Amino acid sequence: MGLFGLFSKDKKQKLDEGLSKTKETFLSKLARTVVGKSKVDADVLDELEEVLISSDVGVATTIKIIDRIEARVAKEKYINADELQTILRDEIASLLEENNTSDAQFELPVHPEGQPHVIMVVGVNGVGKTTTIGKLANQFKQMNKSVILGAADTFRAAAVDQLIIWSERVGVPIIQQGMNADPASVAFDTLQAAKSRGADVAIIDTAGRLHNKVNLMNELGKIKRVMDKVIPGAPHEILLVLDGSTGQNAFEQAKQFSLATDINALAITKLDGTAKGGVVIGISDQMKIPVKYIGVGEGINDLQAFHKKAFVNSLFGE
Amino acid sequence: MFENLTEKFEKAFKVLKGQGQISEINVAETLKEVRRALLDADVNFKTAKDFTNTVKEKALGRDVLTAVSPGQLMTKICHEELVELMGGNEAQINFQGNPGVILMSGLQGSGKTTFSGKLANYLKNKKGKNPLLVACDVYRPAAIDQLHVLGEQLGVAVFSNKEEKNPVAIAEAAIKHAKSNGHNVVIVDTAGRLAVDEQMMEEIAKVKAAIRPTETLFVVDAMTGQDAVNTAKAFNDRIDFDGVVLTKLDGDTRGGAALSIKAIVDKPIKFVGTGEKMDALDVFYPKRMADRILGMGDVVSLVERAQEQYDEQEARKLQKKIQKNQFDFNDFLAQLQQIKKMGNVKDLMGMIPGMSKAMKGVEIEDDAFKHVEAIIQSMTPLERENPDVINGSRKKRIANGSGRDIQEVNKLIKQFGETKKMMKLMSNKKNMMNMMRQMKGSGMPGF
Ligand SMILES: Nc1nc2c(ncn2[C@@H]2O[C@H](COP(=O)(O)OP(=O)(O)OP(=O)(O)O)[C@@H](O)[C@H]2O)c(=O)[nH]1
Ligand SMILES: Nc1nc2c(ncn2[C@@H]2O[C@H](COP(=O)(O)OP(=O)(O)OP(=O)(O)O)[C@@H](O)[C@H]2O)c(=O)[nH]1
Ligand SMILES: [Mg+2]
Ligand SMILES: [Mg+2]
Numbered sequence: 001m002g003l004f005g006l007f008s009k010d011k012k013q014k015l016d017e018g019l020s021k022t023k024e025t026f027l028s029k030l031a032r033t034v035v036g037k038s039k040v041d042a043d044v045l046d047e048l049e050e051v052l053i054s055s056d057v058g059v060a061t062t063i064k065i066i067d068r069i070e071a072r073v074a075k076e077k078y079i080n081a082d083e084l085q086t087i088l089r090d091e092i093a094s095l096l097e098e099n100n101t102s103d104a105q106f107e108l109p110v111h112p113e114g115q116p117h118v119i120m121v122v123g124v125n126g127v128g129k130t131t132t133i134g135k136l137a138n139q140f141k142q143m144n145k146s147v148i149l150g151a152a153d154t155f156r157a158a159a160v161d162q163l164i165i166w167s168e169r170v171g172v173p174i175i176q177q178g179m180n181a182d183p184a185s186v187a188f189d190t191l192q193a194a195k196s197r198g199a200d201v202a203i204i205d206t207a208g209r210l211h212n213k214v215n216l217m218n219e220l221g222k223i224k225r226v227m228d229k230v231i232p233g234a235p236h237e238i239l240l241v242l243d244g245s246t247g248q249n250a251f252e253q254a255k256q257f258s259l260a261t262d263i264n265a266l267a268i269t270k271l272d273g274t275a276k277g278g279v280v281i282g283i284s285d286q287m288k289i290p291v292k293y294i295g296v297g298e299g300i301n302d303l304q305a306f307h308k309k310a311f312v313n314s315l316f317g318e
Numbered sequence: 319m320f321e322n323l324t325e326k327f328e329k330a331f332k333v334l335k336g337q338g339q340i341s342e343i344n345v346a347e348t349l350k351e352v353r354r355a356l357l358d359a360d361v362n363f364k365t366a367k368d369f370t371n372t373v374k375e376k377a378l379g380r381d382v383l384t385a386v387s388p389g390q391l392m393t394k395i396c397h398e399e400l401v402e403l404m405g406g407n408e409a410q411i412n413f414q415g416n417p418g419v420i421l422m423s424g425l426q427g428s429g430k431t432t433f434s435g436k437l438a439n440y441l442k443n444k445k446g447k448n449p450l451l452v453a454c455d456v457y458r459p460a461a462i463d464q465l466h467v468l469g470e471q472l473g474v475a476v477f478s479n480k481e482e483k484n485p486v487a488i489a490e491a492a493i494k495h496a497k498s499n500g501h502n503v504v505i506v507d508t509a510g511r512l513a514v515d516e517q518m519m520e521e522i523a524k525v526k527a528a529i530r531p532t533e534t535l536f537v538v539d540a541m542t543g544q545d546a547v548n549t550a551k552a553f554n555d556r557i558d559f560d561g562v563v564l565t566k567l568d569g570d571t572r573g574g575a576a577l578s579i580k581a582i583v584d585k586p587i588k589f590v591g592t593g594e595k596m597d598a599l600d601v602f603y604p605k606r607m608a609d610r611i612l613g614m615g616d617v618v619s620l621v622e623r624a625q626e627q628y629d630e631q632e633a634r635k636l637q638k639k640i641q642k643n644q645f646d647f648n649d650f651l652a653q654l655q656q657i658k659k660m661g662n663v664k665d666l667m668g669m670i671p672g673m674s675k676a677m678k679g680v681e682i683e684d685d686a687f688k689h690v691e692a693i694i695q696s697m698t699p700l701e702r703e704n705p706d707v708i709n710g711s712r713k714k715r716i717a718n719g720s721g722r723d724i725q726e727v728n729k730l731i732k733q734f735g736e737t738k739k740m741m742k743l744m745s746n747k748k749n750m751m752n753m754m755r756q757m758k759g760s761g762m763p764g765f
Contacts, residue, residue: 126427247543
């Protein structure tokens with residue numbers, strides 16, 4: 001069987017039925033299809049293909065996963081459903097880049113001379129950058145860290161107001177120069193304030209931008225360079241926020257943002273919906289960038305540290 | 319990845335050479351390619367399956383020999399099928415009424431508020447309406463301010479009430495306000511919501527029931543993946559929307575979600591968003607979208623626009639000049655102006671298959687040719703016709719006249735020489751094939 005067993009079961013199902021079908025979890029389906037059989041057959045792999053593709057894992061990564069499973073199955077000949085589940089989870093988890101603090105809680109690295117840790121948050125329009133910053137600030141505040149926010153999205157209507165409201169909710173200071181100010185200058189001010197006030201962490205919001213807009217991508221480079229002048233090595237963390245419902249375009253986003261700013265952490269938002277965010281598996285695998293946070297709601301506490309196992313389980317509807 | 323589906327098809331069809339008809343066996347490879355292309359474009363898993371089945375049925379038994387080539391035939395079948403699926407021609411929205419009421423809906427961050435502004439702008443300027451924007455997002459921080467900023471920017475009135483936490487009450491009050499203030503269209507912006515959020519879905523259903531919109535729009539991000547069908551279906555089940563708005567198409571997403579949504583809810587896509595600015599709104603062209611999903615670039619529109627501008631006689635004259643190696647700066651200038659007439663250069667490049675990828679990282683200004691034109695216009699008629707006479711002192715004069723520096727003048731003259739050589743070569747078909755091969759190998763300088 002190849003990846004696409006197009007003609008293996010050519011029953012034309014109506015899309016409607018199909019959709020309600022996906023509500024049944026894959027693992028329960030897996031158990032069902034395997035009943036009475038002692039080894040994994042083509043049907044099971046077909047179903048696996050469907051689950052992965054439907055979770056936005058993408059064709060290339062799905063092929064990779066299925067190849068690995070097939071290789072394991074061929075080697076071990078007889079595998080029951082339980083074993084298959086374990087193998088499956090392991091194989092997928094192994095594609096997800098470890099972050100240094102392996103499935104850690106929120107943590108702040110310490111820098112020489114007590115310099116503040118600087119996080120710059122980037123991503124395409126509407127993915128949840130500003131909201132994630134609010135939630136992240138809250139997490140750090142809960143850890144008794146002093147946080148300062150920088151409103152460097154000076155472009156989108158009321159973007160500064162939005163971050164101000166978040167800063168008030170969390171109870172942390174914000175540096176802003178209003179709308180249409182130079183974002184690099186806001187970032188500069190924020191870092192200077194963070195330094196002089198001895199803050200533990202500074203988080204810089206940036207305007208959403210599509211990765212194919214060269215001028216806007218270059219602007220990020222400029223903002224970044226300015227920060228390095230205030231605090232050498234800053235920003236220490238460049239967090240790319242991806243919308244969990246985004247499909248294969250997330251790959252291109254990761255590539256282009258990486259080229260422009262050396263992103264070194266990912267956050268996936270909106271995983272409280274029905275989208276699975278599977279595209280991040282391939283991204284993390286190919287680009288060796290760890291997923292650090294996931295967003296699971298609009299509330300101040302709806303941010304979690306990324307856990308591989310839980311994420312993989314959620315792909316299979318658990 | 320799938321910049322050129324036809325090419326893939328040709329490869330897949332190699333096995334087919336010598337066979338007269340498309341049959342179950344020989345079409346299997348090609349259908350896999352089609353399916354993969356669709357999945358890479360984020361077309362839903364099931365939709366892609368159904369689509370390939372339909373294409374298979376249509377292709378089976380078709381006579382390969384009479385077709386231009388099997389690959390082209392398959393591309394054509396796929397393309398036709400896609401266009402058909404995506405719906406005939408652009409659909410209009412209904413804003414008639416006293417007042418006409420348009421309700422926005424969609425997931426968080428899809429672009430509802432931005433599109434509300436764009437639509438108000440469109441109705442005001444293109445349809446002579448007097449719109450009222452209504453802020454019914456009582457949740458997102460600064461959502462109301464955001465709409466006010468847009469309204470102010472556009473000179474469109476905005477109705478809001480920061481004290482009121484019930485969107486139904488706000489919407490109802492807004493309609494009353496519109497009636498007594500002469501607004502003939504009301505655009506209701508709502509909060510983003512997940513389809514699985516029962517309370518929020520109930521809320522928008524109530525808003526809809528209360529204000530009975532003439533048009534309910536579902537706003538969806540063009541980058542959405544497989545989940546697009548779940549969300550579209552859930553929103554449609556709940557509020558039975560009239561049309562879809564596909565936003566952020568100015569990105570490089572293939573936008574397969576458009577096909578999935580159409581297939582599952584069978585509602586027309588009425589508008590697309592192509593930027594953050596208030597005029598970045600366009601009607602939906604199914605043909606263009608089909609090209610985009612198949613990774614063919616916007617070939618059709620490009621060909622159409624080129625045809626509009628194409629003057630056959632001029633072209634023949636030019637062809638002769640090129641063959642005789644008489645192509646000069648006057649022709650060059652005329653060509654530039656021709657290209658400019660066809661529209662924004664960047665848009666045009668994006669329409670050529672493969673070009674959008676090759677152009678990545680290259681920023682083309684809309685007035686990219688301005689300096690080139692200035693330089694040519696500073697040449698004397700003699701110089702334009704006989705570029706060879708342009709010596710050092712002439713170059714200096716041209717540079718002064720055009721306000722560009724001498725290096726730029728040099729560069730242009732050199733480029734012109736190369737273009738001329740290339741055109742001469744290209745005017746001969748056999749040479750052209752060689753040249754294409756060369757260009758492919760060398761990574762094609764210039765553009
Ligand atoms: N359900 C859900 N909604 C979220 C999540 N994160 C953000 N949102 C919502 O998504 C919408 C957009 O969030 P923003 O934080 O404004 O996104 P942004 O990336 O800053 O947007 P721009 O600055 O306009 O590019 C808002 O309505 C948020 O409340 C999440 O994890 N779950
Ligand atoms: N490039 C581009 N950006 C867009 C387009 N439409 C909207 N945006 C941007 O996408 C982001 C989100 O847009 P909003 O209008 O705030 O989205 P929304 O659906 O109202 O968001 P919520 O109210 O939080 O659910 C903003 O940064 C917009 O500027 C578009 O067509 N192209
Ligand atoms: Mg923001
Ligand atoms: Mg909004």
